[in-house]
Amino acid sequence: MQLTPKRWNGVIEHYARFLPVTDATPVISLSEGNTPLIRADNFVAALGGGFELWLKYEGLNPTCSFKDRGMTLAVSKAAERGAKVVICASTGNTSASAAAYAARAKMKCVVLIPEGKIALGKLAQALMYGAVTVSIRGNFDAALRIVRELGETGLVEVVNSINPVRIEGQKTAAFEICDQLGRAPDFHFLPVGNAGNITAYWRGFKEYHAAGLTDRRPRIFGFQAAGAAPIVDGHPITHPCTVASAINIGHPASWAGATNACAESDGFIGKVTDEEILTAYKMIARTDGIFVEPASATPLAGLIRCAREGRIPTGSIVTAIMTGHGLKDPDTAIRTAGAEPFVVDATREAVMQVMGL
Numbered sequence: 517m518q519l520t521p522k523r524w525n526g527v528i529e530h531y532a533r534f535l536p537v538t539d540a541t542p543v544i545s546l547s548e549g550n551t552p553l554i555r556a557d558n559f560v561a562a563l564g565g566g567f568e569l570w571l572k573y574e575g576l577n578p579t580c581s582f583k584d585r586g587m588t589l590a591v592s593k594a595a596e597r598g599a600k601v602v603i604c605a606s607t608g609n610t611s612a613s614a615a616a617y618a619a620r621a622k623m624k625c626v627v628l629i630p631e632g633k634i635a636l637g638k639l640a641q642a643l644m645y646g647a648v649t650v651s652i653r654g655n656f657d658a659a660l661r662i663v664r665e666l667g668e669t670g671l672v673e674v675v676n677s678i679n680p681v682r683i684e685g686q687k688t689a690a691f692e693i694c695d696q697l698g699r700a701p702d703f704h705f706l707p708v709g710n711a712g713n714i715t716a717y718w719r720g721f722k723e724y725h726a727a728g729l730t731d732r733r734p735r736i737f738g739f740q741a742a743g744a745a746p747i748v749d750g751h752p753i754t755h756p757c758t759v760a761s762a763i764n765i766g767h768p769a770s771w772a773g774a775t776n777a778c779a780e781s782d783g784f785i786g787k788v789t790d791e792e793i794l795t796a797y798k799m800i801a802r803t804d805g806i807f808v809e810p811a812s813a814t815p816l817a818g819l820i821r822c823a824r825e826g827r828i829p830t831g832s833i834v835t836a837i838m839t840g841h842g843l844k845d846p847d848t849a850i851r852t853a854g855a856e857p858f859v860v861d862a863t864r865e866a867v868m869q870v871m872g873l
């Protein structure tokens with residue numbers, strides 16, 4: 517018997533016909549995408565059951581967040597234009613992703629991060645991939661303002677989600693969900709920060725439906741953290757503050773995309789407190805063995821609420837995107853776990869005592 521090699525070569529190759537690429541586009545890829553869609557029955561049972569929940573585990577992308585889907589396209593298009601330097605503002609994951617893809621494209625990468633506000637794993641990534649890492653005394657919104665100004669000089673290529681090709685790449689996650697489920701879900705839950713991803717998902721679900729590949733489009737349910745909920749509150753937040761650092765954004769660039777996704781899909785944008793986020797964060801790790809970063813638990817906190825309020829009809833198929841890996845933010849994990857290792861002598865008896873035997 518002959519084995520037929522079947523490699524996954526990343527989202528540009530797989531979904532080229534839906535993306536703004538040509539044969540002339542150099543593809544800079546780390547084989548991103550093709551992430552698992554994991555059914556979370558124990559979590560649902562803990563909420564009283566009644567629906568199916570499927571988690572798109574985007575933490576298994578090459579730099580451990582969904583940002584890689586947009587970054588492969590942004591850096592490939594930058595390479596096509598002959599760019600030498602890419603720049604972004606980031607709460608962490610965009611910088612990790614930009615740094616990795618820029619390294620592969622032999623470009624210089626400059627990342628602007630808010631001082632003291634980025635999770636340890638993400639900082640390690642940016643530094644390790646060799647990005648010029650600039651910690652600014654200000655928040656994400658200030659960093660993005662500077663990046664926009666630098667972009668206008670024409671000297672650098674901005675790879676934040678204000679770059680429209682980022683959104684194009686990110687929409688491939690919606691395609692994958694439909695391909696994996698064999699249909700579109702009834703509800704799609706996700707966190708909302710700069711609002712690029714909610715914009716991307718809605719576009720992806722719409723395009724697959726328009727292409728006749730799915731028979732429905734999901735209702736989009738986005739959630740912000742209560743301390744950083746400009747869209748829900750209806751005005752920019754000057755000093756956003758949440759434990760979910762990836763969505764600690766007061767002035768989202770794709771604000772209109774988010775409100776449009778909700779309006780067109782008969783969806784909803786809500787907010788959840790840090791306490792609810794951390795409860796969901798710990799719960800999904802313990803019920804189903806899925807470790808995500810705090811921002812990724814935001815839609816689960818929203819789902820807990822919606823289930824309680826009876827907003828999820830029996831038999832619904834619900835998807836939620838787990839945007840980033842839990843190991844990105846070890847500090848919050850260790851604090852939230854609420855447990856420390858037992859330190860004992862190196863004997864069988866000592867271990868048995870800890871086990872209560």
Ligand SMILES: *Cc1c(COP(=O)(O)O)cnc(C)c1O
Pocket residue numbers: 581582583609610677707708709710711712713714762763809811812839840841
């Ligand atoms: C970027 C990011 C988000 C927010 O996505 P937006 O497109 O900015 O709304 C959520 N979770 C994680 C882990 C992220 O990296």
